[in-house]
Amino acid sequence: MDLYEYQGKQYLARFGIPSSPGVLCNTVDEAQSRADDLGYPVVVKAQVKVGGRGKAGGIQLAADSEDVHRHAAAILGMDIKGYVVRRLWIEKASDIAREYYASFTLDRAVKLHLCMVSAKGGVDIEEVAATDPGAIARLHVDPVDGLSVTESAKLVAEAGLDEVARVQAADLLVKLYDCYVQGDCDLVEINPLILTTDGRVHALDAKVTLDDNAAFRHPEWGELGGSEELDARELLAKEKGLTYIGLSGSVGIIANGAGLAMSTLDVVNQVGGRAANFLDIGGGASADTMVSALEVINSDDAVRSIFVNIFGGITRVDEVANGVVEALRRVELRSPIVLRLDGTNAEEGRQILAGHLSDRIVVEDTMVGAARRAVAMAGSNR
Amino acid sequence: MSIFIDERTKVLVQGLTGTQGRFHGLRNRDYGTKVVAGVTPGKGGSDVDGVPVYDTVEEAVAETEADASFVAVPPRFAPDAIIESAAAGVRFIVCVTEGIPAQEEALFFNRLRRDYPSTRLVGPNCPGVISPGKCNIGITPGAIALTGGPVGIVSRSGTLTYQALHELSQQNVGQTTCVGIGGDPVPGTGFIDCLAAFEEDTDTRAVMLIGEIGGSEEERAAQFIADHMTKPVVCYIAGVTAPPGRKMGHAGAIISGSQGTAQAKMEALTAVGATVAQNPTQAAQLMVEVVKNLA
Numbered sequence: 001m002d003l004y005e006y007q008g009k010q011y012l013a014r015f016g017i018p019s020s021p022g023v024l025c026n027t028v029d030e031a032q033s034r035a036d037d038l039g040y041p042v043v044v045k046a047q048v049k050v051g052g053r054g055k056a057g058g059i060q061l062a063a064d065s066e067d068v069h070r071h072a073a074a075i076l077g078m079d080i081k082g083y084v085v086r087r088l089w090i091e092k093a094s095d096i097a098r099e100y101y102a103s104f105t106l107d108r109a110v111k112l113h114l115c116m117v118s119a120k121g122g123v124d125i126e127e128v129a130a131t132d133p134g135a136i137a138r139l140h141v142d143p144v145d146g147l148s149v150t151e152s153a154k155l156v157a158e159a160g161l162d163e164v165a166r167v168q169a170a171d172l173l174v175k176l177y178d179c180y181v182q183g184d185c186d187l188v189e190i191n192p193l194i195l196t197t198d199g200r201v202h203a204l205d206a207k208v209t210l211d212d213n214a215a216f217r218h219p220e221w222g223e224l225g226g227s228e229e230l231d232a233r234e235l236l237a238k239e240k241g242l243t244y245i246g247l248s249g250s251v252g253i254i255a256n257g258a259g260l261a262m263s264t265l266d267v268v269n270q271v272g273g274r275a276a277n278f279l280d281i282g283g284g285a286s287a288d289t290m291v292s293a294l295e296v297i298n299s300d301d302a303v304r305s306i307f308v309n310i311f312g313g314i315t316r317v318d319e320v321a322n323g324v325v326e327a328l329r330r331v332e333l334r335s336p337i338v339l340r341l342d343g344t345n346a347e348e349g350r351q352i353l354a355g356h357l358s359d360r361i362v363v364e365d366t367m368v369g370a371a372r373r374a375v376a377m378a379g380s381n382r
Numbered sequence: 383m384s385i386f387i388d389e390r391t392k393v394l395v396q397g398l399t400g401t402q403g404r405f406h407g408l409r410n411r412d413y414g415t416k417v418v419a420g421v422t423p424g425k426g427g428s429d430v431d432g433v434p435v436y437d438t439v440e441e442a443v444a445e446t447e448a449d450a451s452f453v454a455v456p457p458r459f460a461p462d463a464i465i466e467s468a469a470a471g472v473r474f475i476v477c478v479t480e481g482i483p484a485q486e487e488a489l490f491f492n493r494l495r496r497d498y499p500s501t502r503l504v505g506p507n508c509p510g511v512i513s514p515g516k517c518n519i520g521i522t523p524g525a526i527a528l529t530g531g532p533v534g535i536v537s538r539s540g541t542l543t544y545q546a547l548h549e550l551s552q553q554n555v556g557q558t559t560c561v562g563i564g565g566d567p568v569p570g571t572g573f574i575d576c577l578a579a580f581e582e583d584t585d586t587r588a589v590m591l592i593g594e595i596g597g598s599e600e601e602r603a604a605q606f607i608a609d610h611m612t613k614p615v616v617c618y619i620a621g622v623t624a625p626p627g628r629k630m631g632h633a634g635a636i637i638s639g640s641q642g643t644a645q646a647k648m649e650a651l652t653a654v655g656a657t658v659a660q661n662p663t664q665a666a667q668l669m670v671e672v673v674k675n676l677a
Contacts, residue, residue, distance in 0.1 A: 106484060108597050111491050111568050143489045144496060184483050186567075214483035216458065258565065259539020259594050262621040267661050269623040278624065283480050283521075283540065311541045311548070313509050314402065314478065314521040343544050344409075344523045367545070368663050 001210045004047045006089040007224055008206030015179035017172055018202040022091025031072035031088055032065055040064055041093040044071040048083040056080045061093060094204060099192035100161055101125050102173060104180040113141040117159040122192035147177040168201035184214030233300050240292035242279060249274025250304040250378045252297035252335065256281050256315045264309045267367055273375030276303045283314040290323020291330060298333055304378035305335050307370060312343030321349035325356055336360040336377045340370035384513035384559040385534065385579040386474060387450060391517045394419040394439065394448035396455055396463045398430050403454035406521045413524035415517045418446040439470040452519045453477040460506060461486045468498035476519045477505035487568035503570025509540040509562035530556035532676065533669060534580035536573055537592035538565050542620055542662060546592055549666030555673050558586040565594065573603035581611055588614045588672050590665060593647055595621035600647040608654040614672050615656040618665040619644045
């Protein structure tokens with residue numbers, strides 16, 4: 001789960017990483033009154049989960065209340081790369097002497113954590129990596145050992161951070177590592193990490209991605225979830241605990257396993273159709289999961305046929321079949337279903353469905369055959 | 383022959399008394415796998431359908447000489463279960479558990495690499511490993527595999543692994559071993575480990591590699607194929623039409639030096655002489671041709 005900038009900063013703060021004081025606002029009036037409390041100048045920042053906010057005009061300096069009014073009115077409702085701005089973060093402007101970069105993420109190639117630090121922050125770091133790779137100091141951290149202050153200090157010096165910033169930056173880096181590991185993040189990135197004119201080092205931005213698999217040991221994450229930007233179908237799927245991504249085609253897809261679900265999209269595309277969604281019911285899905293999946297697909301007006309592609313492993317095909325039968329009882333399905341069932345308990349599954357087959361509920365033997373059938377059905381069901 | 387596991391492999395199941403462990407552990411036994419023990423703390427002395435259950439892996443190994451473990455416990459217990467097996471001298475561990483935090487995976491991967499270098503972990507979040515007719519550890523439905531080789535399979539995706547086995551078996555092409563390495567960020571065993579093992583294995587004469595979007599494992603596998611593989615490789619990469627995935631921030635893109643698209647992976651594999659299919663069915667058809675030409 002990606003966090004908004006303000007959430008990211010609050011998350012970093014739990015681990016003792018300083019950033020500029022600020023407040024979250026949803027309206028122009030609120031922005032104005034809260035800015036008055038903070039004291040000027042302030043920065044008005046669009047809260048969207050996408051990079052390039054500055055270039056898009058979503059970050060503006062305001063010298064007084066009038067400025068805040070003007071900028072807040074312009075930024076709220078602004079569309080930044082497809083994300084509509086619904087909230088603002090108003091923070092006290094910092095006097096910036098230097099802009100740095102710091103991040104931790106996993107380097108999958110060597111299976112170690114990777115810390116990157118650069119004295120060239122505040123700009124697109126991917127461009128720095130491409131044009132001046134030497135400007136980014138890198139250190140692999142073995143999770144068994146962790147990161148020591150000594151190593152951190154060495155890295156900060158190697159990155160060429162100003163002398164006056166180094167002790168604070170080294171300390172901050174160790175805290176950032178704690179946040180990354182104990183906070184169960186996939187990514188923590190501070191760009192820019194600034195040195196103020198009065199010699200303080202703090203985060204001016206924060207990009208934090210939490211590892212959804214760790215949610216079970218972070219009950220406090222519950223309060224962050226409400227901020228996801230989802231469409232109605234995605235919200236319903238999320239409520240039901242399904243992995244769902246809405247697309248724009250007419251063939252509703254239900255598959256087990258991300259790989260098979262992706263492959264199902266590919267095959268539907270290859271036989272001339274378009275998928276309405278990506279939906280992975282996951283491993284070990286029960287009959288209830290299948291009912292939920294069909295409910296979500298059924299709620300999508302664009303769906304004209306449903307392709308259920310199951311290869312049972314940990315998921316048992318008989319459970320899936322029970323789910324389909326149960327869904328037929330509970331939900332009035334608007335679209336015909338094509339099922340392709342193989343793997344664990346497939347025979348039992350087909351037997352469970354045998355009495356329910358009709359011209360609107362059909363079973364096909366192969367994945368490609370089922371895709372063709374589903375695409376054909378979508379075409380004739382308009 | 384086969385890689386990693388064969389008819390002599392003795393398997394203990396961590397979590398045999400749980401729903402999933404019992405279902406799949408006993409299915410593995412029914413397949414012919416030597417499932418010799420179960421381990422569940424606090425349930426030692428009982429049995430599951432005749433398979434003795436022990437409190438610790440150490441006891442199970444001492445009593446039964448198990449040399450492989452099937453980890454089928456929930457995410458919060460899996461990291462300790464894996465390390466417990468390695469510490470007890472188990473040389474081969476399959477962990478099917480889905481939903482383990484990435485930080486835990488990174489930690490136990492590096493602990494294994496440092497303290498137990500002779501232990502191989504496959505997974506987590508994988509379907510497991512099957513050497514058809516000899517041994518099946520994990521959740522792969524054994525009936526879809528075909529004995530006799532000559533194809534080795536390595537796959538990142540669970541259900542696509544079954545799809546590949548099924549399609550090949552339908553075409554009467556057998557498999558030596560099929561390894562589902564899992565799609566998690568820190569897989570214990572990667573494509574390259576399996577390609578190297580298949581290259582060594584005399585009975586494996588061609589390899590099917592199934593990848594998916596994200597990361598750069600397939601690109602590194604392509605480099606390995608160019609440098610070390612003499613055997614033909616047929617590939618399929620899932621996700622050509624997938625919506626652009628969640629971008630892992632800038633740091634991720636800098637590291638991998640790749641956007642992780644299916645197209646980029648297919649191009650890398652094609653460039654090193656691998657045969658690249660558009661879907662699982664076509665991958666099997668192309669493999670049938672490859673196998674024909676071997677004779």
